[in-house]
Amino acid sequence: xxxxxxxxxxxxxxxxxxxxxxxxxxxxxxxxxxxxxxxxxxxxxxxxxxxxxxxxxxxxxxxxxxxxxxxxxxxxxxxxxxxxxxxxxxxxxxxxxxxxxxxxxxxxxxxxxxxxxxxxxxxxxxxxxxxxxxxxxxxxxxxxxxxxxxxxxxxxxxxxxxxxxxxxxxxxxxxxxxxxxxxxxxxxxxxxxxxxxxxxxxxxxxxxxxxxxxxxxxxxxxxxxxxxxxxxxxxxxxxxxxxxxxxxxxxxxxxxxxxxxxxxxxxxxxxxxxxxxxxxxxxxxxxxxxxxxxxxxxxxxxxxxxxxxxxxxxxxxxxxxxxxxxxxxxxxxxxxxxxxxxxxxxxxxxxxxxxxxxxxxxxxxxxxxxxxxxxxxxxxxxxxxxxxxxxxxxxxxxxxxxxxxxxxxxxxxxxxxxxxxxxxxxxxxxxxxxxxxxxxxxxxxxxxxxxxxxxxxxxxxxxxxxxxxxxxxxxxxxxxxxxxx
Numbered sequence: 001x002x003x004x005x006x007x008x009x010x011x012x013x014x015x016x017x018x019x020x021x022x023x024x025x026x027x028x029x030x031x032x033x034x035x036x037x038x039x040x041x042x043x044x045x046x047x048x049x050x051x052x053x054x055x056x057x058x059x060x061x062x063x064x065x066x067x068x069x070x071x072x073x074x075x076x077x078x079x080x081x082x083x084x085x086x087x088x089x090x091x092x093x094x095x096x097x098x099x100x101x102x103x104x105x106x107x108x109x110x111x112x113x114x115x116x117x118x119x120x121x122x123x124x125x126x127x128x129x130x131x132x133x134x135x136x137x138x139x140x141x142x143x144x145x146x147x148x149x150x151x152x153x154x155x156x157x158x159x160x161x162x163x164x165x166x167x168x169x170x171x172x173x174x175x176x177x178x179x180x181x182x183x184x185x186x187x188x189x190x191x192x193x194x195x196x197x198x199x200x201x202x203x204x205x206x207x208x209x210x211x212x213x214x215x216x217x218x219x220x221x222x223x224x225x226x227x228x229x230x231x232x233x234x235x236x237x238x239x240x241x242x243x244x245x246x247x248x249x250x251x252x253x254x255x256x257x258x259x260x261x262x263x264x265x266x267x268x269x270x271x272x273x274x275x276x277x278x279x280x281x282x283x284x285x286x287x288x289x290x291x292x293x294x295x296x297x298x299x300x301x302x303x304x305x306x307x308x309x310x311x312x313x314x315x316x317x318x319x320x321x322x323x324x325x326x327x328x329x330x331x332x333x334x335x336x337x338x339x340x341x342x343x344x345x346x347x348x349x350x351x352x353x354x355x356x357x358x359x360x361x362x363x364x365x366x367x368x369x370x371x372x373x374x375x376x377x378x379x380x381x382x383x384x385x386x387x388x389x390x391x392x393x394x395x396x397x398x399x400x401x402x403x404x405x406x407x408x409x410x411x412x413x414x415x416x417x418x419x420x421x422x423x424x425x426x427x428x429x430x431x432x433x434x435x436x437x438x439x440x441x442x443x444x445x446x447x448x449x450x451x452x453x454x455x456x457x458x459x460x461x462x463x464x465x466x467x468x469x470x471x472x473x474x475x476x477x478x479x480x481x482x483x484x485x
Contacts, residue, residue, distance in 0.1 A: 006032070006040045007188055010178075014050065015186040020178040022055075034175070041176055046214055047191070048183035052176045058159075059173050062148045066167030070145045075102045076110030077138040080131065083116075087128035090118075109140075109165075144168075229480065230374060233401075233468040234356050237376055240400045241354045244393075246378065251334050251357035257288035259322040260333040263299050264340070265415035266444040268313040269321045273329065280360050282325035290323065295340065298448035308443040327360035330461065332415075335379045336445070339457060342381060343450035350382040356464060370477055374464035381457045386440055387418055390458040394422060394438060402471060403435075413437065415445050416459060426470050435470070436462030 009030065013020060020026050027037040044050045062070070072078060079102065082088060094100040110116050117132040119125040144167050146152040154162060162168040191211040192199075199205035227235070238248070262274055272278060290296055300319075306312030338353050359375045380393065391408060398406045403424045413419040416439025423432045438460035446457060465477050474480050 004188075006030070006036070007044060010037075010040060010044065011049065011184075011186050011188065014178065014180055014184070018179065020176075023176040023178065038176065041178055044188075045181065047211065048181040049185065049188065050178050050181045052178055054174045054176055056172060056174045059171050060147055060154065060162065060168040061171055062144075063167055063169055065165075066144055066148070069141055069165075069167055070148065073138050074109065074140045075105040076113065076115060077136060077141065079103055079106035079110065079129070080115050080136045083129060083131050085131075087125055087130040090127055090129055093129070140165075229468050229472050229474075230464055233464055233471065234374070236401055237356055237464070240397060241378065243400075244352070244397070246352040246354040249331075249334050249338050249353045249355040251331050251355040253334075254327060254358065254360070255282055255325055256328040256333045257322070258324045258326055259288070259291065259296070259299070260336055261326060261328050261330070263303065263317075263322045264336040264445065264449075265332060266302065266442055267414040268303065268315065269318055270313075270315065271414060274321075278362050279329055280327040280362055282327065285325060287320070287323040288325050290319075295448065302444050302448055306444070308447045310442075310444050312444070329361055330359050331355045331357055331375050331377045332459070332461065335377060335459065336449075339379070339381060339441075339446070339451065340449045343446075348383075348452055348455060351380075353379045353381075365478065370465070370481075373477075375461055376464055377459065377461040379457060379459050381451070381455060383452075383454050383456070385456050385458060387420075390438060390440065390460065391420075393458065394436075394460055398422075398424070398467075401467060403467060407432065408438075411437070413439050415442055416440055417442050422460070422462065424467070424470060426475075427473060433466060433470075435466040436460055 010020070013026075023037050023041060024034050027034040030037065041050060041052055045052050069075075073081075079088075079093075082093075090103075093103055107116070107118075111118075113136070114132050115136050117130040119128065119130065143152065144162075147154060147158075147162065147168065152158075159170060163170065189209060191209045193211050195205060195210075199208060241248075258274070262271070263269070267273070300317045301307065301312075302310070303313050303317040304315065306314075334355055335353060338351075342348070342351055354377065356374060356376045358372060360372050363371050365371065378393075378397070380389075394408075395406055398404070405425055407423045408420040409423060411419045411421045419437070419439035421434050422436035422438055424435045425431070426433045438458075441457040441459055443453075446455070447453070451457075465480055468474070469477060469480060472480075
C-alpha cells in the first residue's frame with residue numbers, strides 16, 4: 001500500500017473513530033509492517049494533522065536456548081527421562097561434553113524441584129543420579145512456550161527468572177496512541193515546500209499554504225573523501241610551526257623573476273642551477289619588471305664587486321638575465337621578498353616565517369625526484385643567532401613530526417654560510433636520505449636589503465614529499481601521487 005493511500009486510511013479512520021489507540025494493532029489490521037505505519041503517522045504529525053503519544057512496552061524474543069527448551073524440553077526434564085530405575089552413572093553421563101553441559105543445568109534447576117537424588121559417599125549408589133519422584137511435568141517448557149506465543153505476560157519476578165535461564169531477551173518497543181491534531185482534515189492538503197520565482201512574480205505566495213520546516217530533520221548524507229597524505233603532512237607541518245610561533249608567507253605566485261629567485265640570494269648568473277636543464281623558463285611574458293632601483297643596484301654591485309667583507313663573484317652582472325621569468329625553483333624567493341620588506345620597517349622586529357607550496361625543477365624523474373613538488377621553508381630573523389640555534393630548531397621541528405633520528409652534513413650553498421644538509425633514515429629504502437637543506441644566510445644577501453649588521457637569518461627547507469614518504473613508508477615518490485594513493 002502506497003504512503004498516500006495509507007495517509008487517507010489513517011485520516012478516514014480518525015474521522016470516524018476519533019483515535020487509534022494502538023498503532024501496532026492498526027498495522028496488523030491494515031496488513032502492513034508497523035514501521036510503515038509509524039512513518040505515516042510521524043509524517044502526518046509533522047504537519048499537525050495528528051498528535052502522537054508514545055507507549056513503550058517490553059517484548060520478549062526467544063533465544064536459541066529458549067527455542068531448544070521449548071522443542072526438546074528443559075535440561076532437567078531431559079535428564080529425568082534418561083534415568084532408569086537403578087539410577088544413571090554420572091561419569092558415563094559426563095563423558096559426553098554436550099550431555100555434561102545439559103547435566104550441569106539440570107542439577108541447577110532439577111534439584112530445587114526435588115526431581116533428583118544424588119547419593120553421598122557412604123551410599124552404595126554413590127556416583128549415580130536417582131529419580132526422587134515417579135513422574136515429572138515440564139511446566140517450565142510449557143511456560144516458555146506460552147510466553148513466546150504471547151499467552152503469558154511476564155511480571156517482574158517472572159522476567160527475572162526468564163533472564164536467569166537465558167531463554168528470552170527483553171526488548172523495549174514503542175507503539176503510538178494517535179488522536180486528531182490541530183490541523184486535522186479528512187483530506188490531506190498538499191502544501192508548498194519551496195518559495196519559487198513564479199510565486200514571487202505573481203504574488204501567489206501571499207495565499208500559499210507552506211509546509212513547515214523541520215529543522216531537526218537529518219540532512220542528506222554527503223559523500224566525502226579523505227585528505228591526501230601530502231595534505232595531511234602539510235596540515236601537521238602548519239600546526240607544528242604555528243605552535244613554534246611562525247607566521248605563513250604568501251606563496252601563491254608560481255612564476256617568479258630570476259632576480260628574486262636567484263640574484264637576491266647571491267647566486268651567480270653562471271650557476272648551473274640557472275641553466276635550462278635545471279630550470280623551467282617562461283616564454284611569454286619572458287621578462288619581469290625591475291623592483292626598487294636602489295635595491296636592484298645594490299644587488300648588482302655585490303655580485304660584481306662584493307662588499308660586506310666579500311669580494312663578490314667578479315663578473316659582469318646581466319640585467320636581462322635577472323629579469324627573465326621562470327617557474328620558481330624554490331620558495332626562498334618569497335623569503336627574500338619578506339626579508340626585504342622587513343628591512344624597510346623603521347624598527348627591526350624579530351620574525352619567524354614559513355611557507356609550504358609548489359616549486360618546479362627540470363629534474364630527471366626517479367624514486368626520490370619529481371619535476372614538481374612541494375617545498376617547505378622556514379626562516380628566522382633575529383639578532384646574534386647562528387648555527388647552534390638552527391640545529392636545535394630543526395631538531396625540534398622534525399621531532400614534533402615524528403622523525404627523531406636527524407643527522408647533519410656540511411655542504412655548500414651560494415646564499416648560506418655555514419650550510420648543512422639534513423638527513424633521516426628511510427626504513428623502506430634501508431638508507432639515510434636527504435630530506436632538507438639549511439644554513440645561515442650570507443651578509444651578501446642580507447645587507448643589500450638594509451637589515452642591521454647584528455641581525456642574522458636562519459633558513460631551512462625541505463620537500464614535503466620526503467618526510468611524507470618516510471612516515472607512510474612509501475619507497476617511490478611516484479607512488480605518492482596518482483591512482484595508487
